[in-house]
Amino acid sequence: MKYEEDNKAFIRGYRDAFPIFISYFTVSLAVGINARNAGLSVFQGALMSFLNLTSTGQAAGIEIIREHGTFFELALSQLAINLRYLLMGTALAVRLRPGQSLGRRLLVSIGITDEIFALSASVAKPLSPLYVFGCYCMSMPGWVLGTMTGSALGNILPASVVSALSIALYAMFTYLVIEPARKSKILVGLVIISMLISLLTDRLLPSLSFGMKVIILTVVIASVASLIFPIPEEENGGTK
Amino acid sequence: MTGNLYIYLSILAMAAATNLVRVLPSLLLKRPIKNQFIRSFLYYAPYVTLSVMAFPSILYSTGNFYGALCGFICVILLSFTKVGMFVSTFGTCLIVYLAQLIF
Numbered sequence A: 001m002k003y004e005e006d007n008k009a010f011i012r013g014y015r016d017a018f019p020i021f022i023s024y025f026t027v028s029l030a031v032g033i034n035a036r037n038a039g040l041s042v043f044q045g046a047l048m049s050f051l052n053l054t055s056t057g058q059a060a061g062i063e064i065i066r067e068h069g070t071f072f073e074l075a076l077s078q079l080a081i082n083l084r085y086l087l088m089g090t091a092l093a094v095r096l097r098p099g100q101s102l103g104r105r106l107l108v109s110i111g112i113t114d115e116i117f118a119l120s121a122s123v124a125k126p127l128s129p130l131y132v133f134g135c136y137c138m139s140m141p142g143w144v145l146g147t148m149t150g151s152a153l154g155n156i157l158p159a160s161v162v163s164a165l166s167i168a169l170y171a172m173f174t175y176l177v178i179e180p181a182r183k184s185k186i187l188v189g190l191v192i193i194s195m196l197i198s199l200l201t202d203r204l205l206p207s208l209s210f211g212m213k214v215i216i217l218t219v220v221i222a223s224v225a226s227l228i229f230p231i232p233e234e235e236n237g238g239t240k
Numbered sequence B: 001m002t003g004n005l006y007i008y009l010s011i012l013a014m015a016a017a018t019n020l021v022r023v024l025p026s027l028l029l030k031r032p033i034k035n036q037f038i039r040s041f042l043y044y045a046p047y048v049t050l051s052v053m054a055f056p057s058i059l060y061s062t063g064n065f066y067g068a069l070c071g072f073i074c075v076i077l078l079s080f081t082k083v084g085m086f087v088s089t090f091g092t093c094l095i096v097y098l099a100q101l102i103f
Helices: A002-016 A018-037 A042-052 A053-067 A070-084 A084-093 A102-110 A114-121 A129-153 A158-164 A168-181 A185-204 A209-227 B001-030 B036-054 B065-079 B085-103
Strands: none
Touching: A002 A018, A002 A070, A002 A114, A002 A129, A018 A042, A018 A053, A018 A084, A018 A114, A018 A129, A018 A158, A018 A168, A018 B085, A042 A129, A042 B001, A053 A070, A053 B001, A070 A209, A070 B001, A084 A102, A084 A209, A084 B001, A084 B036, A102 A129, A102 B001, A114 A129, A114 A168, A114 B036, A129 B036, A158 B085, A168 A185, A168 B036, A168 B065, A185 A209, A185 B036, A209 B036
């Protein structure tokens, strides 16, 4: 029974993540090209993508390696850029049925990326760890294969196609935030305000890194929203 | 330090930091959260995070501002229909491709 449930959740996650496979493949072409330019071999680029699975983190990391930065600098940049995974991991953990073993909770952890998180947070509760793992198993190869292809073949696609494809990830973020939010006035307001403050922050504090901006704005805006519009018990319990 | 050793250690340093923030919630969070503020925060946080990551970065993602603006408007409109994520995302890419022929 349990096995069958897990199986179904895994297959559903695997299938749902197909758009992520495509967009990861296209985005990581650029990551592969950058890695090659910074002196990484095809294998090293693929290893980095396999072990890290983070677009903004790797973009920053490759830049630091190119400049022969310190390991401390590398680690710190990843912490700052990817600290949002902490929020995402916590948000997913409360969507699981309570009492999951550590091994099953870790299946969720290894798959946390912006895109897999967005997909996993949008399925009905309780979330199955195998759903997230299914998403990971579909998405990760796209990221690694794209990096290898970019690194090995360089720019194989015409520039106009690469340019059009580079909006795919951002279009997906926008879809994933608007599709569920449109049913609630509070959420629509929250999305619009977040986007405007994000624009304003870019204008006023252009030196703030992308990773820090995401962390600071998330903490501040979500805290204010929670104080003004605390959600009632039944809507987001995570307690059942 | 030779170039290759430096690169491998760099990759490991990055991976350690990135995966640390991934596994911490699983290691530390064992009981359901009862506090209303924290639950509200965790409910709202993903919407804020995704909004902030999407905008205004989406406008600069293609290198062609007006093409990207068409894409942004297109994906918002598609989000209000029932076509789903895949069609919305790649429909947007197609619109951007066509818009770039004009702008």
